[in-house]
Amino acid sequence: MDDLAAAQQLYDTVADSYARLLPDASFEAAEDLAMIARFTALLPSDARVLDAGCGTGRMQPVLRELLPAHRATGADLSEEMLRHARAAHPGTRFDRAPLAALPYRDGSLDGVLAWYSIIHTAPAALDAVFAEFRRVLADDGVVLLGFQHGRGQRHRSEAYGHTVELRAHLHSVDGVTAALEHARFTAVERVIREARPGEAQDQGFVLARAA
Numbered sequence: 001m002d003d004l005a006a007a008q009q010l011y012d013t014v015a016d017s018y019a020r021l022l023p024d025a026s027f028e029a030a031e032d033l034a035m036i037a038r039f040t041a042l043l044p045s046d047a048r049v050l051d052a053g054c055g056t057g058r059m060q061p062v063l064r065e066l067l068p069a070h071r072a073t074g075a076d077l078s079e080e081m082l083r084h085a086r087a088a089h090p091g092t093r094f095d096r097a098p099l100a101a102l103p104y105r106d107g108s109l110d111g112v113l114a115w116y117s118i119i120h121t122a123p124a125a126l127d128a129v130f131a132e133f134r135r136v137l138a139d140d141g142v143v144l145l146g147f148q149h150g151r152g153q154r155h156r157s158e159a160y161g162h163t164v165e166l167r168a169h170l171h172s173v174d175g176v177t178a179a180l181e182h183a184r185f186t187a188v189e190r191v192i193r194e195a196r197p198g199e200a201q202d203q204g205f206v207l208a209r210a211a
């Protein structure tokens with residue numbers, strides 16, 4: 001099974017538990033939320049912001065609090081995750097779409113938040129995803145990525161209380177930055193945060209602007 005099909009199957013299976021166990025952003029470290037605040041600070045107040053790989057829409061209230069007048073959209077592979085997002089945020093448009101083939105016009109967005117959604121994309125496949133982010137973003141558009149930092153893959157046989165085959169890709173801040181530059185972005189900020197207790201990996205964040 002390829003990465004996309006495996007991710008879709010995984011999140012369709014765990015969606016209800018994910019929504020129950022991770023209902024909001026209270027698990028996020030304060031410095032990770034501060035990174036999101038620095039992303040929204042680069043955007044106009046009425047920015048069109050895509051939550052790319054939005055899952056259950058868990059990060060929507062964070063974006064709404066930081067940027068109350070922004071126009072929100074979400075996209076995700078998993079219909080079951082989207083079902084939760086649509087129920088929780090009835091006024092927001094959520095589309096079922098892969099990150100590398102988004103149903104939005106060229107230059108139609110100001111910001112893309114990809115919060116732990118490139119973790120099922122192999123490093124070699126990031127170019128296609130970032131080219132798509134660049135295509136949908138306006139010329140001064142901004143992207144923020146959060147991901148588990150490292151090299152190689154991680155495998156788990158349990159996730160969110162389910163027996164599943166979870167396969168995820170680790171990414172390095174350097175590798176993500178290089179792929180962003182290849183897609184005509186310029187890095188604004190790069191952060192590696194040390195793993196907290198309970199986290200198996202350090203966390204990586206890259207904030208970049210369309211060049």
Ligand SMILES: C[S@@+](CC[C@H](N)C(=O)[O-])C[C@H]1O[C@@H](n2cnc3c(N)ncnc32)[C@H](O)[C@@H]1O
Binds near residue numbers: 053098115116
């Ligand atoms: C770990 S969850 C994160 C969800 C949300 N961003 C959050 O922070 O709660 C990863 C999400 O990314 C989605 N995803 C992974 N790869 C994707 C792809 N290539 N295209 C679209 N969605 C993808 C999954 O379906 C899943 O909902």
